[in-house]
Amino acid sequence: MNNSNLIQANYFLLELQKLEKISAELKVDYCIYCKSYNIIKHGKYKHLHRYKCKNCKRTFIPTTGTTIHYLNKRTKFLEYYSIVSKFGKLTIKELREKLGICSQTAFDWRHKLFTTYSHEFRLVEGMIYLKNIEKNFSQKGRKFKAYNRNLKKNAGKTNLISYGDNNFIYSKTVKIGNYDKQDLDRVLKKSFNHNVQIIYSGNENFRKFIEGNLIKKAFCLDDKSFFGNEVKKIYYDIKTLELNKTISLKFRGVATKYLQLYSNFFSSFLSAKTNYELTKLINNNLVWFKFVQMEKIYEKLLRRVSKIDEQFVHIKRYWKNEDRFTEFRFESLIGY
Numbered sequence: 001m002n003n004s005n006l007i008q009a010n011y012f013l014l015e016l017q018k019l020e021k022i023s024a025e026l027k028v029d030y031c032i033y034c035k036s037y038n039i040i041k042h043g044k045y046k047h048l049h050r051y052k053c054k055n056c057k058r059t060f061i062p063t064t065g066t067t068i069h070y071l072n073k074r075t076k077f078l079e080y081y082s083i084v085s086k087f088g089k090l091t092i093k094e095l096r097e098k099l100g101i102c103s104q105t106a107f108d109w110r111h112k113l114f115t116t117y118s119h120e121f122r123l124v125e126g127m128i129y130l131k132n133i134e135k136n137f138s139q140k141g142r143k144f145k146a147y148n149r150n151l152k153k154n155a156g157k158t159n160l161i162s163y164g165d166n167n168f169i170y171s172k173t174v175k176i177g178n179y180d181k182q183d184l185d186r187v188l189k190k191s192f193n194h195n196v197q198i199i200y201s202g203n204e205n206f207r208k209f210i211e212g213n214l215i216k217k218a219f220c221l222d223d224k225s226f227f228g229n230e231v232k233k234i235y236y237d238i239k240t241l242e243l244n245k246t247i248s249l250k251f252r253g254v255a256t257k258y259l260q261l262y263s264n265f266f267s268s269f270l271s272a273k274t275n276y277e278l279t280k281l282i283n284n285n286l287v288w289f290k291f292v293q294m295e296k297i298y299e300k301l302l303r304r305v306s307k308i309d310e311q312f313v314h315i316k317r318y319w320k321n322e323d324r325f326t327e328f329r330f331e332s333l334i335g336y
Ligand SMILES: [Zn+2]
Pocket: 031, 032, 033, 034, 035, 036, 053, 054, 055, 056, 057, 058
């Protein structure tokens, strides 16, 4: 190890100590599994309090289910987190070489970190844009029985909707194949109030959605009446230009299963919201759950949302306690 590597390793060792300190100070009010407030302290796990739920009888620590749950090589993960928050995604090869981890760990860390970025959601306000993005259906990474030849042939394009205001960009998976107004309602309804101004380009579903949700100020770029609204057009172009570039460059060959994860990450990155903050790694108890259930979430996208009635063979990996969050509703995870 040369000098600068050593300094860096020491730096992240100190960061890990900080992370452990703030983990120990996390306030726990209710059971992370069943949300009951009927919990008691139940000994210690390393430097953390362990809790026991009197309702569901499960035990947990404050960081159960968060990004660092069951995470080994934590100092390296912190180093990875700091690089990605600054420079964006690393390739698997870069990850392996820079951090000395194997390919599977590199994939897992990427997905874990991208899942972490899925939670900074808020309503968009003021002038917002709406844009449809189409991606080819992809089963990349699926082998043998888990790869479905018919799906490849028959599944339509995957549709994502990107929307945002001056501060945030979001992109959500709507459906594989053609979608309608109901699908848009499902995905977009809680994203903004009806007093926003929407700028969009020709898409009949957008128009129906806007009318159906009583949004009064909406501007279609293709309308003749739009002529003269240069400021709005420039706004739309600026908002979508970076997005277009990112989608065509960074989403090349992303498996449909992971499309939402990637778009969460790049939306955060383009919104300049990927700053390195230790608290982000411990403030959401659902990260690990989503991470281990990704295959089931993908199945719901195919079957329930997109109504694709094809045989689906799971890629099975085994995780300790993966089924503990039984209360969790999968539907809410499509386009999360
Ligand atoms: Zn409980």
